[in-house]
Structure formats: C-alpha cells, structure tokens
Amino acid sequence: MRILTAEQLSEADKISIKKQQISSEELMEKAASLVFKEIHNRLQTAQIPIKIFCGIGNNGGDGLVVARLLMEQAYSVEVFIVNYSDKRSEDFLSNFQKLKNLDRVRPVLINSETDFPEIKSGDFIIDAIFGIGLNRPAEGWVAKLIDRLNESGAFKLSIDMPSGLFSDKPTDPDSSIIHADFTLSFQTPKMSFFLPESMDYVGDFQILDIGLDKEYLAKLKPQAVLVSKGIAQSLYKPRRKNSHKGDYGHLLISGGSYGKMGSVNLTATAALRTGCGLCTLYIPRCGYEILQTNLPEAMVLTGDDQDFLSGYPEDFEPDGLCFGMGAGTSDKAKTALEDMLKRTKKPVLVDADGLNILSENKELLKLLPENSVLTPHPGELKRLIGQWTDDFEKLEKVKKFSQKYKIIVLVKGAYTFIVNREEVYINNSGNPGMATAGSGDVLSGVIASLMVQGYSPLSAAVLGVYQHGVSGDIAASEKGYEAIMASDIAANMGIAFLRLTESDEA
Numbered sequence: 020m021r022i023l024t025a026e027q028l029s030e031a032d033k034i035s036i037k038k039q040q041i042s043s044e045e046l047m048e049k050a051a052s053l054v055f056k057e058i059h060n061r062l063q064t065a066q067i068p069i070k071i072f073c074g075i076g077n078n079g080g081d082g083l084v085v086a087r088l089l090m091e092q093a094y095s096v097e098v099f100i101v102n103y104s105d106k107r108s109e110d111f112l113s114n115f116q117k118l119k120n121l122d123r124v125r126p127v128l129i130n131s132e133t134d135f136p137e138i139k140s141g142d143f144i145i146d147a148i149f150g151i152g153l154n155r156p157a158e159g160w161v162a163k164l165i166d167r168l169n170e171s172g173a174f175k176l177s178i179d180m181p182s183g184l185f186s187d188k189p190t191d192p193d194s195s196i197i198h199a200d201f202t203l204s205f206q207t208p209k210m211s212f213f214l215p216e217s218m219d220y221v222g223d224f225q226i227l228d229i230g231l232d233k234e235y236l237a238k239l240k241p242q243a244v245l246v247s248k249g250i251a252q253s254l255y256k257p258r259r260k261n262s263h264k265g266d267y268g269h270l271l272i273s274g275g276s277y278g279k280m281g282s283v284n285l286t287a288t289a290a291l292r293t294g295c296g297l298c299t300l301y302i303p304r305c306g307y308e309i310l311q312t313n314l315p316e317a318m319v320l321t322g323d324d325q326d327f328l329s330g331y332p333e334d335f336e337p338d339g340l341c342f343g344m345g346a347g348t349s350d351k352a353k354t355a356l357e358d359m360l361k362r363t364k365k366p367v368l369v370d371a372d373g374l375n376i377l378s379e380n381k382e383l384l385k386l387l388p389e390n391s392v393l394t395p396h397p398g399e400l401k402r403l404i405g406q407w408t409d410d411f412e413k414l415e416k417v418k419k420f421s422q423k424y425k426i427i428v429l430v431k432g433a434y435t436f437i438v439n440r441e442e443v444y445i446n447n448s449g450n451p452g453m454a455t456a457g458s459g460d461v462l463s464g465v466i467a468s469l470m471v472q473g474y475s476p477l478s479a480a481v482l483g484v485y486q487h488g489v490s491g492d493i494a495a496s497e498k499g500y501e502a503i504m505a506s507d508i509a510a511n512m513g514i515a516f517l518r519l520t521e522s523d524e525a
C-alpha cells in the first residue's frame with residue numbers, strides 16, 4: 020500500500036470524479052457508506068448513545084452521511100455541527116439539508132463553549148470535525164471542544180483523520196488533537212499514522228478503499244510504501260532442490276566483548292535460522308568457548324585480545340559481513356571496524372556499537388561500501404545524524420544521509436522505516452513484545468543472512484524487517500507479549516518463512 024499526501028489525495032479525488040463521471044456528492048456518499056458499514060458491523064444496532072461531531076467541510080459532510088445512514092437503521096444518534104466558519108462546503112450543505120429532511124433529527128449547532136453538550140464516558144463519539152483539509156492547528160473553542168472530547172473517556176472513532184492532526188507535516192504536540200481509539204481512513208494511510216510523535220492519536224486504523232482511480236494513483240510518487248505480505252512474497256527467493264550450502268553464502272559476524280557475547284550468539288542464531296549456508300564468528304578470545312558450546316553450527320575465529328574485538332582475520336573472504344553487536348567502542352574495536360571496511364568492497368551491515376563507532380569517527384562512514392545497511396534504533400540514529408526537531412525532519416535527514424553515503428538506513432521502532440536514498444518503506448509487522456533486549460541483534464542476523472544469500476541489500480532489508488516482525492508476531496501468539504525473548508524471534512523464523520510461502524486462503 021502506498022502512502023500519499025493530502026494534496027495528492029484531493030487531486031485524485033477530483034480526477035476520479037471526472038473519470039468515473041460521478042458527482043463529488045456521490046463519492047462522499049460512497050466513502051461515508053463504507054464508514055457506516057464498519058460501524059454497523061461492529062454495533063449491530065446496539066442502542067449506544069452515538070454523538071457525531073461534524074465540521075463544515077467535506078469531513079463534516081462525511082459525518083452527516085454517516086449520521087443519516089445510522090438513523091435509517093434506528094440507532095440513537097445526536098448530531099452536532101462544529102460551526103467554526105460560514106464557509107461550508109457544497110457537499111456538506113447538501114447533506115445537511117438531507118439530514119434535516121428526516122423528521123427525527125435536529126442537528127445542534129455549536130458556536131461557542133456554552134453550546135458544548137454533556138459527553139458521558141459511555142457515549143460513542145464519531146469525530147468528523149477536520150480531515151485532510153486541516154490547514155492550521157485547531158484554536159479557541161474548537162480546540163477546547165477537542166480537549167473536552169478527549170477528557171470524556173468516551174470511545175472516539177475518527178473519520179479519515181483524528182481531527183487536529185496533519186496528515187503529512189508535523190503537528191504541534193501542544194495543539195488540540197483528537198486522541199482516537201479507532202480511525203477509519205480513506206484510500207491510503209497517511210504518513211503521520213506511522214511516526215512515533217503522532218501514531219498514538221490514530222489508535223488502531225483501517226483503510227477503506229473508496230475506489231479512487233487506480234491508474235492515476237499508480238502514477239503518483241508515494242511518500243512511502245507500506246510493506247505487505249505481497250511485497251515480501253515478491254522478494255522471496257525459494258531454495259532450489261539442486262543446491263548446496265555454498266549456494267547460500269558465507270556470513271562473517273564480527274562483534275562481542277567480555278559480558279556481551281550473547282548478542283553475537285543471537286545474531287548468529289538468527290542468521291542460521293534465516294538460511295545462510297555458512298556462518299563464521301569473529302570475536303574476542305573470551306567468547307570462544309561460549310559460542311563453540313552454544314552454537315555448534317557456527318565456526319569461530321578469535322582476535323588477539325582477550326576481552327575486546329581486535330584486528331580482522333587474515334586470508335578470509337566471506338560473502339558478506341555484519342559488524343557491531345556487543346562490540347563496545349574501544350580503540351581496538353574501532354580499528355577492527357576500520358580494518359574490515361578497508362578489506363571489503365561488498366556491502367556490509369553495521370549495527371549497535373558499530374554504529375556508535377561510526378558516530379564517533381565520522382571519517383569511517385566514507386569507507387562504507389555502496390549499499391551497506393545501517394540498522395540504528397532512535398538513540399543510535401541521533402548520534403549518527405544529529406538531533407531533529409520533529410519526525411518529518413528526521414525522515415528528511417535520514418534520506419539525505421542515505422544519499423550522501425549511498426547506503427540503506429533503517430529507523431527501527433514500532434514501525435520500522437527502511438530508507439534507500441529518496442525511497443521509503445514502512446514495516447507494519449511486529450508487536451510491542453519485541454521491545455526486549457536483543458531483538459535488534461536478531462534483526463541484524465536476519466538481514467545479513469539474506470544479504471549473503473544473493474538478495475540485494477534493499478530486498479534483504481525490506482524482507483528481513485518484515486520477517487522479523489512476523490516471527491515476533493508468531494512468538495506473541497504462542498507466548499504473549501511479556502514473555503517474548505529475542506531468541507524466540509530467531510526460533511520462529513522457520514515458521515515465518517512457511518507463512519510467507521502459504522497463500523492467504525490456505
């Protein structure tokens with residue numbers, strides 16, 4: 020699914036109306052009918068007090084259509100017009116008239132704070148105040164109304180956007196924004212649904228296909244692409260019967276220090292569970308017995324130092340390299356990274372302390388082979404690219420960084436962003452149970468393993484992040500969020516690949 024801007028969607032709206040020879044009022048009826056259906060499916064005519072707050076633009080128009088359709092099914096509905104301006108949209112006005120023609124309804128106009136209705140915690144609020152047409156933060160009594168709705172404790176369903184939230188630019192967190200429990204959004208998700216600063220306003224969300232012209236939509240340059248199972252399937256390379264371990268690549272994982280050997284163990288386990296043919300670990304001497312005992316499938320080479328990573332193995336040509344987990348940022352570890360980067364032309368994956376070393380020694384960034392993959396979490400990213408003022412600026416900075424060094428940069432989080440120059444992918448698989456020590460180490464193993472198996476670094480990053488999330492979801496369904504440990508994410512990778520190759524019907 021492609022993420023488009025408000026401007027692109029409004030234009031697509033106009034083009035679709037023209038091409039499909041329908042009126043904008045008909046498009047609104049179609050969009051709002053889908054919202055009605057979702058609500059009706061869930062409420063099944065339960066007599067919950069429904070209060071619909073409608074603005075005076077097209078988002079308000081949607082709210083009015085939903086109100087009419089709910090009334091036709093004998094729901095208990097009250098309609099409030101948030102009358103912030105006299106510039107009512109045409110489709111708002113025609114639907115306002117249609118609603119008033121029903122004799123049971125008396126929409127209540129809200130012109131100031133004194134008109135606010137009482138809102139009880141058991142009410143069901145439908146928020147149709149502002150949609151993608153919001154062009155400034157909500158102010159005055161409209162802001163107070165939004166605050167009042169948020170404080171009510173009532174369930175809030177937003178149409179298209181939580182009112183007060185911008186779709187594709189930063190929203191001042193001090194402004195008034197509906198804190199939706201659920202958002203039903205039209206045609207495509209909006210960028211702010213995925214960014215850490217704004218995702219909480221959206222609640223759970225569902226996208227309703229309102230039938231905008233597919234041909235036109237396909238021509239638009241998306242802000243980002245949401246990674247789906249279909250995309251992951253299209254990247255997947257099935258294993259051939261006529262193959263041997265040499266066909267699936269030899270990965271060298273370099274990391275670890277005294278007390279941090281577990282991270283290398285997790286990365287290596289994940290890499291082997293993701294199918295690389297051979298895996299060698301390059302570690303300080305203190306980790307030798309630990310890893311040889313724990314993970315007999317991996318080969319182990321050690322540097323000269325007892326506790327810290329040092330040097331780089333002589334005469335060793337793996338198919339790909341992964342550096343950083345548990346490595347620390349000692350001078351020796353820095354030299355180890357530098358030696359590695361000077362010895363290879365193949366894209367590498369750098370994670371964790373490898374990223375911290377790069378942040379402290381920015382000149383090393385220039386040594387990264389083209390299309391190397393960096394996998395920072397937000398803290399590591401900040402050290403790497405500097406502070407940002409908001410998530411949209413962060414994304415722009417990451418794109419520039421990716422362009423400057425010709426590399427792929429992940430921004431890990433509840434939604435992980437995969438940035439390849441101007442191109443952005445957003446991953447939606449995974450769950451909060453994965454917020455646990457070592458799950459990032461597992462991700463590095465998954466991606467690096469795919470990289471040595473002949474996937475392009477970008478495909479490895481997109482497929483790897485998706486599979487890592489799916490594996491975490493399998494772990495959650497078996498164990499519950501709290502009990503997930505990073506090793507469970509590695510352990511479930513096989514089932515995640517089985518799921519990937521299953522058709523959805525199966």
Ligand SMILES: NC(=O)C1=CN([C@@H]2O[C@H](COP(=O)(O)OP(=O)(O)OC[C@H]3O[C@@H](n4cnc5c(N)ncnc54)[C@H](OP(=O)(O)O)[C@@H]3O)[C@@H](O)[C@H]2O)[C@@H](O)CC1
Nearest residue numbers: 028032047076077078149150151152153154155156157179
């Ligand atoms: N495109 C699609 O796919 C489809 C879209 N559809 C629906 O249309 C919605 C977009 O409708 P829209 O363009 O009329 O804008 P909307 O969000 O109702 O608000 C604009 C109004 O708010 C005003 N205003 C803005 N900020 C303000 C503020 N802070 N405080 C006060 N006023 C403020 C602004 O007034 P002005 O700035 O001119 O003063 C204007 O009057 C979209 O979200 C979806 O629900 C579907 O029906 C069909 C398919």
Ligand SMILES: Nc1ncnc2c1ncn2[C@@H]1O[C@H](COP(=O)(O)OP(=O)(O)O)[C@@H](O)[C@H]1O
Nearest residue numbers: 396432433449450451453454456457458459460
């Ligand atoms: N709430 C969440 N939902 C989905 N995935 C998550 C969530 N929290 C963390 N993750 C995933 O878990 C991993 C955590 O990585 P990281 O912070 O580097 O962990 P560590 O350093 O402990 O290995 C990332 O891949 C991230 O996307």
Ligand SMILES: [K+]
Nearest residue numbers: 146149178180
């Ligand atoms: K809304």
